[in-house]
Every structure is written in structure tokens, then in C-alpha cells.
Amino acid sequence: MDEATVDSNGNTAAPVNTLNLFIGHLDGTQQGQPGSGINTFNNVLHINDPNPNSPNSQQPIDFTSNPIAVLELGSFEGSSAVFTSEFLLTHPNSYMHCVDMWSSQAYSSNPPSTIIGGVIRDSLEDGQAWNSFKSNLSKTPNGHKVQGIQTNTINFLTTMLSSHGGLEYPVYDFIYIDASHVKFDVLTDAALAWRLLKSGGVVIFDDYGGGEECGQGIDLFVAGLNKNDVKVLSRGYQLAVQKIQ
Template identity: 25%
Template sequence: MQTAQSPVSLEETARWYEGKSFVTDWTSWHFPNWMKLLAPYRDRPTRLLEIGSWEGRSALFFLNYLPQMQMTCVDTFAGGQEHQEAASRSPEDAELLRSVERRFDANTGAFSGRIEKIKASSVDALIALGVAERRFDIAYIDGGHRAREVYADSVLTWPLMESGGLVIFDDYLWEEMPDPMDNPKPGVDAFLKSIEGQFRMTHNDYQVAIAKI
């Protein structure tokens, strides 16, 4: 019998996506690392905050891998800078952007009882969650990729985290944009500097993960 303690193979994760509708996959290559980082949470009733959900690929991983987790997904479903620029250049990308929210809803529909979807800018949503005194055990920051957006999302997420909570930053080493300030790294670096002594680094590569002390 499979339990939350059983290891999960990549073949099994592939089955979680059968019958779903995706156009993009920036995400699956992180699964082996996420399995390691999230293994301690598998049999616990956790609360996970995701900033940037797109078509729901990362959300589906978290929902399947953490069977007792409740998830809050924040997204404008309007795309980030890179998606909007692509949409302005190509009709295919424009159509992709128009259909993203529809695909997120269809792909995650089976989990609707475990998902709170907040369609809003991350800054507005995070402020509202803070005022409501909401707290989370895990956060995945994968919204706007400009340094200032990543910084704002990080600063507003940090007070929502329980001590011991895990924050994963996507695309720390992504450098697609010619202006360095349009890439995540300066935002993550500035945020980590501002909370020196308050976290333990648990992963530092293309993605960064920290645990709140």
C-alpha cells in the first residue's frame, strides 16, 4: 500500500498529469529536488502558498505529493513581463495567455476542495493574507520575475511563514531578460540580506530554498 512515506517515482508523477492540458513545462525538472525538500511534510496537514500558478503544473505536483496539504494559489492569470512581451509579438502566445486561467481551473478541478484560488496581484493578495493573519508552512515564489517583484513577494510572504517554514524561490539563476533588474536574482539576494540570521539555507542552485528559524 502507498503511504505518504513511500518514495514516489517519476513514472508516478507523470501519471498525475495524464488527461490534463498543458502547453508549457518549466517545472517537471524540479520534481526530484522538491521531493527531497518536501519529504518531511508528506504526512503532515500543511498549508502551502503558491505565488504564480500559470497552468497549474507546480500546483498539481504539490497537491499530489502532499496529500494532507491545503493550498492557496495567487495569480493574476495575466502573465508576467516575459509572457506579455511574447503575447504582444505572436498570436499563438496571445492565445496561450488568454487560455491560461481556463487551463488552471480544468487541471486542478479535481482538487477544488483543497485549493483557495486568489485571482489578484501578488502584492494585493499577500497584504490581504497578512491582514487576515493567515499563516503558511511552505511557500513557492514563482510570480513576477522582475527583481522588484520577487523582492516584494518575498518581503510580504516572510511574515506569513511559521517558524520552521520552507520558502522556495524559483528561477534564482534565470537570466532571460537583458536588464539584470528584470531577472529574479537581485531581488532574492536583497531579500536574503535583509533577513540575515533569520533563516537556514536548505538549497542553493537554480532554485533557492530557505527554512525560517
């Protein structure tokens, strides 16, 4: 999947490492943020781990040998969904749900308080982000396993809990949360999504270190869990936690 590139002088550059590019997005370094530099996906899932048998290496979490279900809250143009689909949806029966408003209102710099879901960005034309999302996923081998669901996160999560019985019938093996960054929206998304996470499953919260409200909401959620029910796997610009029970 990594291809060599040719610059304007005709020189061949080193292959582009898609994993590292996306981790740059995850840890904030590509946005000029003071990201922790922690390679969250490598640390947690041991993708491309150079020393998987090192004494300092955690036990890898295998999300590729068996079919898995993935949930992403807040997808925008699909860059994280493309990465996740390529690296985690390798089993024929794996699938991913992406939930986002995909509207200019949801991405405006001053979104109404009733809008939950989607990251805060400059306003854009309605449909632009959704079309980009579909286009980006169409170019990845596992894009057909990804379903975009246009609604706010609360509607989706409560509907799933009602349909699947929540605690009795958890659905997802891996959840990536990058939706609203308002403190109590983050807390609500996390609390509802946690009920849909299987035992042994992992949640990665983006922008844990990228904004006070977002980090506070995540901290409130984790603090409310029984310490025997959760294991912190990685803490930096993102926070990765595993559900133990």
C-alpha cells in the same frame, strides 16, 4: 499515479515519473535552461528519498503527517499546483492558495510596470490560462483543496497580513514563489510572503538561476535576513530556504 505508456509502435514504455517530470520543469532542463539538476523537492522534503537514513541525508521536513497550508505565487496553468497538491496536500485538512492574474496582460512579453504577479510569457487570450488551471486541478485527487485567487501578489499578501496580523499570526507552512521576475517585484513578494510563513516553514523560489533580475531580487531578500533566522536548504536553479525563527 505513474502510468506506463504505449508508443506509436505499440511498445510499452517505462512508467512516467510525475515527480521527475515536474523537477525537470523546476530545474529548467525541460526548457533547455542550464538548470543545476538539483532535485529541489527531493533534497528539501525527501519525497521518494532512496536513502533517507544516509549520513549525507538532511533531516526530512514532514509536510504530510499533519494538516498544512500552502501558498503559491504565480500559477499560470497549474502544473506546479498539481504536483504540490498530489504530494503535499495528503492530509484531509491541508489546503493551498494559488495567486495569479490569469490575464493576457499579466503574461505579455512587455507587461506594464503596474502588473505584479504572473510569469512573463507570450500573450494569450484572456481566460485561457485560468481555464487550463481549473481543468488541470480538476483532474488531480486533491484539486478540491486548491483555491485559485485572481489578483496581483501585492494585493493578496497585504490583505492577508492585514487580516491575519502578519508576524503574530503566520499562516503558511510552505510557499512556492514563481510570480513576477522583475528584481524589486521578487524582493517585495519575498519580504511580504516571509511574514506569512510559519517558523520551520519552507520557501522555494523558482528561476533563481534562470535570469539575472530574478536571482538578484532573491539574493537581496536573503541578504537582508538575520542569518540566525534562515537556513539555505538547496541552491541551484531554485533556492530553497527554511525559516528558523
